[in-house]
Amino acid sequence: MIIVLKADADARSEDVRRLIQMAEGYPEVHTEIHQIQGATRALTEIYLLGSTGVIPTAPFEEFACVEKVVRITEKFRAIGRHQEDYESVGFTYNGVQVTQDSFHVYPGLCAVDDRKNLEQMCAALKEHGIVTSRAGAYKPRTSPYDFQGHGASCLPWVFEIAGKYGIRIIAMEVTHESHIAEIQQALDASGQATGVMLQIGTRNAQNFELLKAAGSQHELPVLFKRGMGITLEESLNAVEYVASGGNRKIVFCLRGMKTNLGDPHRNFVDFAHVPVVKRLTRLPVVIDPSHSVGRRAVAPDGILDIFHVTAQGVIAGANGVLVDFHPHPEEALCDGPQALLMPELPVFLEDVRIARDAYEARRRNAATLARRS
Numbered sequence: 001m002i003i004v005l006k007a008d009a010d011a012r013s014e015d016v017r018r019l020i021q022m023a024e025g026y027p028e029v030h031t032e033i034h035q036i037q038g039a040t041r042a043l044t045e046i047y048l049l050g051s052t053g054v055i056p057t058a059p060f061e062e063f064a065c066v067e068k069v070v071r072i073t074e075k076f077r078a079i080g081r082h083q084e085d086y087e088s089v090g091f092t093y094n095g096v097q098v099t100q101d102s103f104h105v106y107p108g109l110c111a112v113d114d115r116k117n118l119e120q121m122c123a124a125l126k127e128h129g130i131v132t133s134r135a136g137a138y139k140p141r142t143s144p145y146d147f148q149g150h151g152a153s154c155l156p157w158v159f160e161i162a163g164k165y166g167i168r169i170i171a172m173e174v175t176h177e178s179h180i181a182e183i184q185q186a187l188d189a190s191g192q193a194t195g196v197m198l199q200i201g202t203r204n205a206q207n208f209e210l211l212k213a214a215g216s217q218h219e220l221p222v223l224f225k226r227g228m229g230i231t232l233e234e235s236l237n238a239v240e241y242v243a244s245g246g247n248r249k250i251v252f253c254l255r256g257m258k259t260n261l262g263d264p265h266r267n268f269v270d271f272a273h274v275p276v277v278k279r280l281t282r283l284p285v286v287i288d289p290s291h292s293v294g295r296r297a298v299a300p301d302g303i304l305d306i307f308h309v310t311a312q313g314v315i316a317g318a319n320g321v322l323v324d325f326h327p328h329p330e331e332a333l334c335d336g337p338q339a340l341l342m343p344e345l346p347v348f349l350e351d352v353r354i355a356r357d358a359y360e361a362r363r364r365n366a367a368t369l370a371r372r373s
């Protein structure tokens, strides 16, 4: 059971103390207080854990500090939506609002290689007014002999260049707990020149210790990439590890599933799950068309498969697109064959805008239907 407090309620007030005392008066029930900084408001929730099935909601609804009492039947206690009207809170990080209604494109390098390429990438983003990007410093590679990323050594110049071009969020994968502290230290040393959203998964989607570490710090948001070989339910449970640690700045990323049934794409594109994850959870959902498709194939209509699947995810309500670009893909140390080229950036952005406008028109259309019925 979750008790949502009113916006102005003080978690240390006498009213809240009495409420907790009453909850813990039931046998085998204990409580946890969770404070969530949403994009538009702060939420305080009191979780009743244990044998809560027989506890009535009415006595708790009487308290002046209580906004509502939600009985949780689903498994996803922290990230779940639970009720139709239960707010999708989202978050604001480094001046950027990320919610189930917002929309951002994160074009960038799969892996950071050299200053020149990063600088060209960031300059192009600035030119198009984009403040969100991706850049890999720690790369999980299938072969130990492949480029593993420059690691902590590149962070000072990555953050300096990103800051110079006004980038506010870089999605950056971490594969070990120690990387989180390295990123925080480098951000501090740069004077918070930019911001980082910690990317976890797909390969580490069930690395529970890493997920707990990302959840126990409440500063950097987490972009969780769905596990490519596990069920959606298992991925959502993995996200609960982050959220139950108190970090609610989470974005869920769809990036395709590993099955040869998706051939010739690198992964089977799963963007039909955009509305599903938005319905099951309060999380903003982004798509990664580059790691789904994995190649620069062009359809007979002249449109790249990467553009096609992006439009499919965006028209279904995705809140963002994580996409690989590279000024010189032949020089890329990772995933060059799937990178889009810099001259393609404005065309890609226009294609995305067309799909987002179509999504918004579809939403208005659905609202008309809802008003009639």
Ligand code: PEP
Pocket (backbone or CB within 6 Å): 110, 136, 140, 173, 201, 202, 203, 225, 255, 288, 291
């Ligand atoms: C990446 O985004 O660089 C990456 C390795 O993606 P994924 O974990 O989805 O394969």
Ligand code: MN
Pocket (backbone or CB within 6 Å): 110, 291, 334, 335
């Ligand atoms: Mn990659």
